[in-house]
Amino acid sequence: xxxxxxxxxxxxxxxxxxxxxxxxxxxxxxxxxxxxxxxxxxxxxxxxxxxxxxxxxxxxxxxxxxxxxxxxxxxxxxxxxxxxxxxxxxxxxxxxxxxxxxxxxxxxxxxxxxxxxxxxxxxxxxxxxxxxxxxxxxxxxxxxxxxxxx
DNA sequence: GCCAACGTTGGC
DNA sequence: GCCAACGTTGGC
Numbered sequence: 001x002x003x004x005x006x007x008x009x010x011x012x013x014x015x016x017x018x019x020x021x022x023x024x025x026x027x028x029x030x031x032x033x034x035x036x037x038x039x040x041x042x043x044x045x046x047x048x049x050x051x052x053x054x055x056x057x058x059x060x061x062x063x064x065x066x067x068x069x070x071x072x073x074x075x076x077x078x079x080x081x082x083x084x085x086x087x088x089x090x091x092x093x094x095x096x097x098x099x100x101x102x103x104x105x106x107x108x109x110x111x112x113x114x115x116x117x118x119x120x121x122x123x124x125x126x127x128x129x130x131x132x133x134x135x136x137x138x139x140x141x142x143x144x145x146x147x148x149x150x
Numbered sequence: 151g152c153c154a155a156c157g158t159t160g161g162c
Numbered sequence: 163g164c165c166a167a168c169g170t171t172g173g174c
Contacts, residue, residue, distance in 0.1 A: 009160090031159095031169075053160055111161080129167030131159045 003142035004037065004047035005125060006063065006099070007133040015049045015060040019101045027072045027096035028082045034134040039069045041097050048137065048145075050125075051108065058110040059145070067098035109149040119144065 006026060008014070018024045029035050041047075045065040051057060071092035074082035087093035114120050124135050137145075 007160090033169095057161070128161090129159090131168070133159085 002040070002042065002045050003137040003139055004041060004045060005050050005059075005135045005137050006047045007050045007052045007135075009053045010051045010060075011054065014051065015101070015104050018049065018063065018099070019104060021101070023066060023098055023100045025096050025098050027074050029072070029096070029133060030082060030084070030094060031131075031133065034132050035094060037132075037134040037136060038095050038097055040136075041065045041068060043068055046102070046142070047099065048142075056108045056110065058108040058112075058114070059105070059149075060108050061104040062102040063099040064102050065097055066100045069095040069097055072096040105150050109145065113149065114145070117148075 010016075013024075026038070029038055043065055047063050047065065048059045049061045049063050051060045072082070072094040073096070074080040075084040075087045075092060075094045076089060077083055082094075084093060111125070114123075115126055120126060120141060123137065123141055124130050124132060
């Protein structure tokens with residue numbers, strides 16, 4: 001079992017949206033490193049739902065992976081902003097996973113709080129310029145964050 | 151295959 | 163809105 005962090009801009013897709021859907025599709029990832037992480041996710045893995053580019057930047061809650069990587073339908077949808085003309089149906093370039101809502105924290109765990117915790121300084125999230133939207137989190141860091149801040 | 155230009159991400 | 167970081171594109 002592995003642990004992850006999934007970034008989303010809440011005005012596009014928020015934890016509240018997922019909560020009302022119960023199960024949602026994590027699609028639109030168009031970065032190879034992030035995609036490779038999506039592919040590595042397994043059913044039952046747990047991930048932080050992270051809100052980016054918003055007033056309250058930070059970890060909003062928890063999700064579980066319910067469907068492992070499959071071709072992201074949006075890459076073939078010419079009306080989607082995620083359409084990729086270079087992706088062939090026979091060799092899809094991008095993938096999506098399905099996640100189930102697990103928990104919304106009472107309060108978002110702010111990025112600023114995580115950054116001020118020296119124990120977490122090695123997390124990719126803390127590195128300047130780290131833009132990866134799908135990151136792996138070590139078990140140790142994941143449990144520590146849950147216990148300490150959630 | 152190099153590398154400059156350009157685009158995007160995302161915190162602040 | 164600024165700007166640093168970094169991925170992608172495309173000319174050569």
